[in-house]
Amino acid sequence: MEGKKRTIIPFGPQHPVLPEPIHLDLVLEDERVVEAIPSIGFIHRGLEKLVEKKDFIEYVYVAERICGICSFIHGMTYCIAVEEIMKLDIPQRAHFLRVIWSELSRIHSHLLWLGLMADAFGFESLFMQSWRLRERILDIIEETTGGRVIFGSSKVGGVRRDISKEKMQEIVRRLKEYEKEIRELTNVFIKDASVKHRLCGVGIVSKDEAYALGAVGPTARGSGIVSDMRKLGYAAYKEIDFEPIIETAGDSYSRCLVRIKELFQSIDIIAQAADKMVDGPIDVKVTGTPNGEFFARSEQPRGEAVYYIKANGTKFLDRVRVRTPTFANIAPLLKILPGASLADVPVLVLTIDPCISCTER
């Protein structure tokens, strides 16, 4: 008999589980979600319009502050794009330093995500334990760059600070010690029955759907698509030996596994980079103004970010356009929400790792 009642429940912008505000109108039929209508714009700060006021060297400070979690990689991608337009040759040591800071950024972002995921299904002590381990990584970052969240160490032409050899070896040694405790923590995510009950079989995306909808990052790699922008070889990644991590099941549990394995892979990449580091200067002098356009791609902890920069020969750029991974992952999110029950919606929204302040600049 026809007559199932439909109700509309607004999810967000304020919700205890969301790190940043996003609005989804969920159309429900008796506890099952039928449709989801997104609406964004709560964090729009008009950063792309600031190119008219800040010249291309000062814009690095704006680009770094687009997002708090993936801030270094935003600054680095902007610098790579401007350097390619101006055809500057960066010293090799600066490339290795950029790799080390990117991987530290990735470790702290994944630990943050693990904590938020545990909070989403109510496991508070696991949340607190993950963030306790993350504090140690932030201490390493503060000792090398000066800031815990906004690194302030990229500039057009290289990097601003150096790390000495003894400090490098100390960092590698400390990361090896932390690795034991991180393994204890991730064991809980992989083995515990209550965690598996919430994550396995929830939010399945098949490989063809994920490719057609344009999923990026761990959302795509959890469904079997082999795609990791670090293989393009920007910065010093062509000298480092690693393979993208793939899982094939396509549900939330496999996305969680991809991120956990990437954590350990990053610790290994830092050890390799510290080994292969060369000596030399850390920056080059920048003269003149850029003229031309370029698309730069890089791998953020959440997926692939694309920076489009168009310059016209004056010191103010014409257009900076940032396409962040969360924007590309909203389409698979709108595909996995129908059919889920209302209690699973926070877990599903967090499984794509939403970073809304990146999405809306």
Added chain:
Amino acid sequence: MHFFVMLKTLFKNFFSKPATVKFPFEPREYPEGSRGQVVIDTSTCIFCGLCQRKCPTAAITVVRAEKRWSIKRMQCISCGACVDACPKDSLKLDTKYYTPDVIKTEDTYNA
């Protein structure tokens, strides 16, 4: 089926000290090289105004005729662009942050 996998970590936490610092009552150790607030040494400053031009948030004002250097503390983002630009090395970044307050202050230093 594994249940209570986290029990071992929880048990260890009973016997170890807390991870947090009782902040206002105990001091926090800032590592060297931390970016806190900007400090000026007016005896070497020549009031050229380069720091004012390089500041991305326009927090610094320099009046050459009156030999006055002032900074809006709440507007400064501790990026260090002024420290890199100063030709006489009179600016430094201290490790301590500027404390939170209810009014926005502007600090002025004369030669």
Added chain:
Amino acid sequence: MIEIDEQNLITINADELVSQVEGLKNSGHRLIQICCAKIGETIEVNYSFDNNYSFSNLRVVLPLSDLHIDSVSAVYLQALLYENEMHDLFGVEVKNMAIDYKGTFYRTSIKTPFNPPTDKA
């Protein structure tokens, strides 16, 4: 200088857009992004595609007086998000979007902030 990514940019007309995009989809490309840039008196719309790490772009140039373009969301469903954003921020009219949020997708206090009405015409 290090060339990391081959850029491959082709400029096409607005009416060849949908057929070119369908050709790229059938050869296995995925849509990366659609972006708008306002340069002088024109708006340039760039479509970026990727196939196994190789990068290619299509560009359509629209004059400010006639901002109409066809939607590619019949070929790639996720294009509707980018087209709604283009519509909300730049005022580009896109015909036949799969789902049209009619201006509520991106909440801003001024309509089309990147292409304000004082600049048009």
